[in-house]
Amino acid sequence: MADAVRAAVLVAPGRYEVQAFPRPSLADGALLMQVEMSGICGTDKHTFLGETKQYAGTPAETNTPFPIIQGHENVGVIAEISPRSADRIEFYGRGLAVGDRITMCPDVVCGRCYPCTHVMGYVWCDNSQCYGNSFTSAEPPHLLGGWAEYMYLRPDTFVYKVPSGLSPRVAVLAELMACTASLDKVKEFSSYAMEGFNSGDTVVIIGSGPLGLLHVAKTDMMGAGQIIASDLSPYRLAWARRCGADEVLDVSSTTAEERLEQVRELTAGRGADVVLQHMANTAQSFLEGIEMVKRGGMMVEMGNFVDTGDININVHRHICSKNIRLLGLTNHPSTGYGPALRLLERYADRYPFEEMVTHEFGLDQVETAMRTSMSPYSMKVAVVPGLERDA
Numbered sequence: 001m002a003d004a005v006r007a008a009v010l011v012a013p014g015r016y017e018v019q020a021f022p023r024p025s026l027a028d029g030a031l032l033m034q035v036e037m038s039g040i041c042g043t044d045k046h047t048f049l050g051e052t053k054q055y056a057g058t059p060a061e062t063n064t065p066f067p068i069i070q071g072h073e074n075v076g077v078i079a080e081i082s083p084r085s086a087d088r089i090e091f092y093g094r095g096l097a098v099g100d101r102i103t104m105c106p107d108v109v110c111g112r113c114y115p116c117t118h119v120m121g122y123v124w125c126d127n128s129q130c131y132g133n134s135f136t137s138a139e140p141p142h143l144l145g146g147w148a149e150y151m152y153l154r155p156d157t158f159v160y161k162v163p164s165g166l167s168p169r170v171a172v173l174a175e176l177m178a179c180t181a182s183l184d185k186v187k188e189f190s191s192y193a194m195e196g197f198n199s200g201d202t203v204v205i206i207g208s209g210p211l212g213l214l215h216v217a218k219t220d221m222m223g224a225g226q227i228i229a230s231d232l233s234p235y236r237l238a239w240a241r242r243c244g245a246d247e248v249l250d251v252s253s254t255t256a257e258e259r260l261e262q263v264r265e266l267t268a269g270r271g272a273d274v275v276l277q278h279m280a281n282t283a284q285s286f287l288e289g290i291e292m293v294k295r296g297g298m299m300v301e302m303g304n305f306v307d308t309g310d311i312n313i314n315v316h317r318h319i320c321s322k323n324i325r326l327l328g329l330t331n332h333p334s335t336g337y338g339p340a341l342r343l344l345e346r347y348a349d350r351y352p353f354e355e356m357v358t359h360e361f362g363l364d365q366v367e368t369a370m371r372t373s374m375s376p377y378s379m380k381v382a383v384v385p386g387l388e389r390d391a
Contacts, residue, residue, distance in 0.1 A: 007148030008366040008383065009137050011067040013050035016366050021148075024141035029088055029155030032080035033102065036168040037357070038146030038383045039073035039176070040373040042211070043133065048370050051308070054133065055330070059113075059126035065136040071146025071383060072106035072132035075162060075171040079150060091158045092338055103174045103341075105158040105334045106131040121335040131157075147366060149385045160337045163345050169357045170344050172382060176211050177344055178336035180218040182302055182329050186274060187222065189298060189325060194273070196298060196325075200225035201273035204263060204292050205245075206285050208236040210356055210380040213243045215276055217351045220244030221343070228263060228272065233376030242352050256288050263292045270294045277301045283311040290318045290326075298325040356380045362387035 004020040011017050026032060043054070052064035078100045081088055088096050096102070109116050109125035116125050129135065131151075135144035141152040153159060162171045189196030197203070203224045205215050208231035219227050220243070229240035230249035237248040247266060249259045263272055271294035277286050286301055290313075293299045313319070319326065344353055358379040361369035366383060373381035 005143060005148060005150045006363055006385070007069045007137065007143060007145070008363045009067045010048065010070055013052070013066075014048060016370075017067075018363050018366075019137070021137070021142040023150070024143060024152050026080060026082040026085070026152075027155060028082055029085045030082055031078055031088065031096070031102075031153040031157075031159065033074070033076040033104075033151045033153055034079040035071075035074060035076045035146050035148060035151050035385050036101075037075050037172045037360075038071035038385075039172050039210075039357075040369060040381045040383065041073055041175075042209070043072075044070045045370065045374060047133070054130075055128070060128045062134055064133065067137050068132070068135070069137045069143065069145030069148050070132045071148075071151075072130060073172055073175045074106070074131070074146035074151065075101065075103045075168045075174070076146075076151065077101050085155075091160050091334070094161055096159070096161070101162040101168070101171065102159045103162055103171055103337065104131070104153060104160065105178075105337060106133070106175065107331065107334070108154060108156055111156075121333040123331055123334055147363065147383045147385070149363075158334050158337075160341065163341055165345050165348075166341065167354065169382075170348065170353045171341070173210070173214065173344060173353060173356060173380065174337055174340050175332065176214050176380075177218075177340035179211060179302070179332040180214050180340070181333050181336040182276070182300055182327075183215065183218050183222060185327065185329065186298055186300060195296060197222070197224075197274050199223040202226040202228065202267050204228045204230070204272040204275045204289070205240075206230050206275065206277045206289055208233070208240040208245075208248075212236075213239055213356065213379070216240050216243040216245050217347070218343070219276075221347065226266065228266065230259065235377050236379070239352075239379060244351070256291075259288070260291050267294070271297060273297050275299045283309050287311055287313070287318070290322070290324065293322070293324055296323045296325075298327060300327045300329065302329040357382050360384045360387065 107123040110127040113126040132145040143152040186197040228247045229245040232251045275289040275293045277289040359381045
């Protein structure tokens with residue numbers, strides 16, 4: 001293993017440099033992972049554009065500490081385990097060894113604050129830190145993001161073995177698939193009073209990027225009667241149909257009023273039972289989702305993870321008179337990775353998971369990768385450090 005480790009460093013919004021770092025010494029319980037693939041997330045795009053505040057208004061509020069190695073959707077192979085940590089286990093209690101393929105929850109929690117001790121499964125920590133978002137590369141051990149040849153995984157990191165049947169191209173979707181636990185949360189509200197998400201319901205999914213597509217697929221798995229997906233990109237809407245969408249709404253060629261009318265026509269005038277505003281990172285689409293949901297329906301907001309600005313809401317018309325159930329989610333559960341990996345493996349023949357990584361770039365091409373991820377003609381764009389190693 002080389003003593004110097006190359007990484008793509010975001011030194012300031014919009015500016016990357018490839019830098020070399022010393023191979024870190026491992027603390028007890030730490031791992032060194034050779035990165036196979038790291039996905040570009042919407043949060044990474046916000047950071048690149050200078051939108052750097054996360055968890056705004058909470059005890060965990062942070063601003064990106066430049067310089068930083070991004071990348072929190074990671075899959076790789078264990079390259080080194082501290083000799084003092086031979087009994088290191090993964091999240092579900094299985095032993096770990098050099099050569100094991102793993103993925104990881106990017107959120108590191110303190111385990112002591114009120115959310116950590118009262119909210120089981122979810123990483124709602126007042127002191128939460130996140131790989132690729134919270135740790136500057138200027139301080140040892142430096143390699144705390146996935147856009148590097150090797151990544152240092154702290155002893156308090158939740159890691160998960162990847163099933164042998166999953167390639168890195170599918171396993172890199174594990175964090176996104178864990179986010180679809182939002183649908184399991186909605187299912188908790190189901191009742192014969194037609195609240196929550198019941199079998200046969202109409203679900204609207206606003207935004208058909210990679211996260212949206214996995215929600216389309218999961219909604220299909222869970223028994224939706226009608227799935228309606230929207231997006232600005234006809235390319236992505238075609239993907240939505242491949243993942244189970246029955247109807248699509250092209251935002252680029254329709255007005256908000258026309259899309260609302262389409263939803264009403266498809267639901268006999270009622271509106272959707274559930275609207276998932278997970279994937280369109282605009283405040284305005286939040287209001288559009290509320291308009292689309294039926295009286296007594298449920299609206300889930302998970303898309304505006306960073307501060308994207310304010311909107312005006314008429315509390316009477318948008319909330320009270322419609323009797324809607326409005327659910328805000330800011331993260332995925334650490335307990336969601338096992339189910340996510342199993343679903344990706346079980347339904348591999350039904351949905352095009354293997355094809356969702358449409359573009360791969362090496363460390364020297366990270367800015368191109370980032371700009372490609374913003375194109376309406378891309379799906380999941382991934383950084384693959386091995387493209388340089390193998391060259």
